[in-house]
Ligand SMILES: Nc1ncnc2c1ncn2[C@@H]1O[C@H](COP(=O)(O)OP(=O)(O)OP(=O)(O)O)[C@@H](O)[C@H]1O
C-alpha cells in the first residue's frame with residue numbers, strides 16, 4: 001500500500017491522486033464518486049453541520065442560513081490570512097477554515113483508498129503572490145503548516161504546470177518541447193518543459209524544465225471583471241451621488257470577488273451602504289443592492305456570473321436571470337462584452353508567456369506543443385491569444401480538471417517511492 005499522495009488544492013476545485021505499484025496514477029473519488037471536490041465550505045447557522053464541495057453549494061442555494069466560503073486559496077499569502085470571519089456567532093480564523101478543508105480532503109481520499117496518507121506532494125502555483133517573494137514564501141509555508149496539522153508528515157511542493165506536464169508525458173511516444181498553460185480559478189501558470197518517455201523515468205528533472213512563469217489571474221478574476229462590467233452597474237456602481245461625485249466603489253469590488261463577498265455582510269459595510277443610500281441621486285439601484293445584502297445573495301449573484309462566463313465559452317450570447325435582486329430583472333451578455341471586460345487580464349497573461357519565453361531564450365518556433373489545462377483554458381479569447389503566441393505549436397487539451405492531481409500522484413511515487 002502506498003502512503004503517499006498528490007494533492008491539488010485548487011482555488012475552485014481540488015483533487016487527490018495516488019499511484020499503487022503496477023497501476024497508473026489515479027485520482028480518488030471525493031464526492032459521490034466524482035474525482036473533484038469543489039473548494040467550497042458551508043457552515044450552517046442553526047446547527048454545527050458543515051458541508052463541503054457540491055453539497056456546500058447546494059445547501060447555500062437551497063436557502064439554508066449559514067456562511068459560504070469559496071476561493072480559500074486566494075487568501076494564502078495575503079494579510080487576510082491572519083484575520084477571522086464570523087461563523088455561528090464566533091470568530092473563525094481563516095487559517096482554521098483552510099485547515100478544515102484540507103483535513104476533509106485528506107479524510108475523503110483516505111476513505112476512498114482504504115489507506116492513510118502520511119506523505120504528500122502538494123501542488124503550488126508558480127507564484128501565489130505576484131512580485132512579492134517574501135509573501136510568496138509565507139503562502140507556501142502556511143500551506144505546509146496546515147498540511148502538517150492535517151496529518152501529513154512529509155511534504156514536498158511541485159509547480160502545478162509541471163505536474164500537468166508529467167500527466168501528459170505518460171501519454172506521448174516521442175520527445176517534445178511543451179509549453180504548459182494551466183489556467184485555473186486563481187492563477188495562470190506556465191512551464192516550458194522537455195518531455196519524453198525516456199526522460200519520464202529520471203528522478204531529477206531540473207535540466208528538462210527550461211522556464212516557469214505565472215500570474216495571479218484566473219477564472220475568479222474573469223468572474224469579477226464580468227460582474228463589475230455588467231452586474232454591479234445594476235446595483236449602483238458608476239452612479240452619482242447628489243453632490244455630483246461618483247458612488248464609492250469599494251463594496252462593489254468586495255461583492256464581485258469570491259473571497260471577499262462575506263465582507264459586504266458586516267455591520268461596517270452596512271453603515272457605508274446606508275450613508276451612500278442617503279447621498280444617492282437615484283436610490284432605485286441601491287434598493288437592489290440592499291435587497292441582495294439582506295438576502296445574503298452575494299454568492300448567488302457570483303454563481304450566476306460564473307455560469308454566464310462558462311456559457312459564453314460555447315455561445316455568443318447568454319441571458320442571466322437576476323430575479324433575486326429584482327423580480328423579472330434579466331441581463332443579456334454577449335461574448336463581445338465578456339471579451340472586452342477581460343481584455344486587460346488576457347493581455348497580462350500574454351505578457352507573462354512572452355517574458356517566460358524570453359527568459360528561457362527560447363524562440364516561439366521551437367515549441368512543439370501547447371498543452372492547455374485548467375478550467376479557464378476554455379475561455380475562447382484566452383486560448384486564441386495564447387495560441388497566436390506560438391503559431392507553429394500543436395494545440396493539445398489535457399484533462400482540464402484532473403491532470404494536475406494525476407501528475408502530482410506520479411511525482412509523489414517518484415519522490416517518496
Ligand atoms: N467552460 C468553461 N469556460 C470558461 N471557464 C470555465 C469553464 N469551465 C470552468 N471554468 C472556470 O475554470 C475555473 C476552475 O478551473 P480549475 O478547476 O482548473 O481551477 P483550480 O485548479 O481550482 O484553480 P487554481 O489552479 O488557479 O488554484 C473556474 O473559474 C471556472 O469558472
Ligand SMILES: [Mg+2]
Nearest residue numbers: 010184374404
Ligand atoms: Mg489548478
